[in-house]
Amino acid sequence: xxxxxxxxxxxxxxxxxxxxxxxxxxxxxxxxxxxxxxxxxxxxxxxxxxxxxxxxxxxxxxxxxxxxxxxxxxxxxxxxxxxxxxxxxxxxxxxxxxxxxxxxxxxxxxxxxxxxxxxxxxxxxxxxxxxxxxxxxxxxxxxxxxxxxxxxxxxxxxxxxxxxxxxxxxxxxxxxxxxxxxxxxxxxxxxxxxxxxxxxxxxxxxxxxxxxxxxxxxxxxxxxxxxxxxxxxxxxxxxxxxxxxxxxxxxxxxxxxxxxxxxxxxxxxxxxxxxxxxxxxxxxxxxxxxxxxxxxxxxxxxxxxxxxxxxxxxxxxxxxxxxxxxxxxxxxxxxxxxxxxxxxxxxxxxxxxx
Numbered sequence: 016x017x018x019x020x021x022x023x024x025x026x027x028x029x030x031x032x033x034x035x036x037x038x039x040x041x042x043x044x045x046x047x048x049x050x051x052x053x054x055x056x057x058x059x060x061x062x063x064x065x066x067x068x069x070x071x072x073x074x075x076x077x078x079x080x081x082x083x084x085x086x087x088x089x090x091x092x093x094x095x096x097x098x099x100x101x102x103x104x105x106x107x108x109x110x111x112x113x114x115x116x117x118x119x120x121x122x123x124x125x126x127x128x129x130x131x132x133x134x135x136x137x138x139x140x141x142x143x144x145x146x147x148x149x150x151x152x153x154x155x156x157x158x159x160x161x162x163x164x165x166x167x168x169x170x171x172x173x174x175x176x177x178x179x180x181x182x183x184x185x186x187x188x189x190x191x192x193x194x195x196x197x198x199x200x201x202x203x204x205x206x207x208x209x210x211x212x213x214x215x216x217x218x219x220x221x222x223x224x225x226x227x228x229x230x231x232x233x234x235x236x237x238x239x240x241x242x243x244x245x246x247x248x249x250x251x252x253x254x255x256x257x258x259x260x261x262x263x264x265x266x267x268x269x270x271x272x273x274x275x276x277x278x279x280x281x282x283x284x285x286x287x288x289x290x291x292x293x294x295x296x297x298x299x300x301x302x303x304x305x306x307x308x309x310x311x312x313x314x315x316x317x318x319x320x321x322x323x324x325x326x327x328x329x330x331x332x333x334x335x336x337x338x339x340x341x342x343x344x345x346x347x348x349x350x351x352x353x354x355x356x357x358x359x360x361x362x363x364x365x366x367x368x369x
Contacts, residue, residue, distance in 0.1 A: 050075030
């Protein structure tokens with residue numbers, strides 16, 4: 016009898032739980048019913064960037080089926096659990112276009128409510144096609160929120176680049192004439208201006224060693240085998256200088272013979288280098304480096320990734336190229352090896368920069 020009595024108590028308890036759950040479900044459904052007249056009283060915040068959580072409060076907001084940012088008809092995903100008659104919570108999509116626009120909320124019966132909002136979508140520049148320019152050079156900026164860019168100027172100047180083409184993810188510009196040695200870019204779209212982290216070098220004010228050929232009286236000073244000027248591989252323009260490094264030998268791609276002594280006028284050695292088939296380390300030295308030309312000094316060692324063009328902007332103070340003299344007449348890039356196979360490297364836009 017005791018067992019039967021306990022079973023009845025358990026059955027009554029379970030029934031109460033089921034009724035409670037059913038009641039909650041019914042209540043939630045009634046709170047989320049679609050309204051013919053949804054009203055949005057408040058949006059918090061009213062201005063934000065992608066991934067920010069937004070809360071719309073009001074009445075008749077239940078059973079929403081879509082949320083769209085009007086500029087470009089960009090949809091926002093949301094969890095229906097966070098949608099009641101009085102509120103709905105969602106995030107600004109990463110793909111939202113910048114500027115003032117409406118957020119359009121539509122419920123299951125097609126009734127809509129529009130909420131004014133300002134998407135903060137500042138221009139973002141992640142990578143650039145080149146860091147070196149002269150007047151008329153075209154440079155491609157890759158990032159986000161670039162479709163509505165209106166101006167690109169050189170930081171600290173009034174010189175403006177012209178816009179050649181633009182999409183949300185890519186902006187192609189033509190660089191202006193300028194007298195500055197180098198500058199970052201101020202990129203402005205409908206949200207506002209941003210200064211790039213990348214700095215661009217005016218090659219007209221640089222001391223060139225090799226650009227479209229040997230500059231400033233420089234010539235080939237390579238070891239192991241002669242360097243060659245390539246018309247098929249280039250980072251800027253149409254030409255680069257290349258060199259084959261034979262297996263089992265210690266080769267060097269070098270330049271000479273200008274007596275370079277402008278230690279106070281220039282701050283950086285810059286160049287593009289296209290890597291070989293594997294990752295390697297190269298050592299930069301001059302005839303005035305510790306150990307002389309073709310020395311292996313760790314402070315002048317660079318890691319060169321395979322098969323890609325990589326840009327280097329190295330402080331001359333770190334390279335210590337004038338360790339034993341106030342001038343040098345040779346500069347080179349030396350390898351230890353390669354040990355397993357022949358390799359070829361290419362250099363372009365080799366310059367000293369102020």
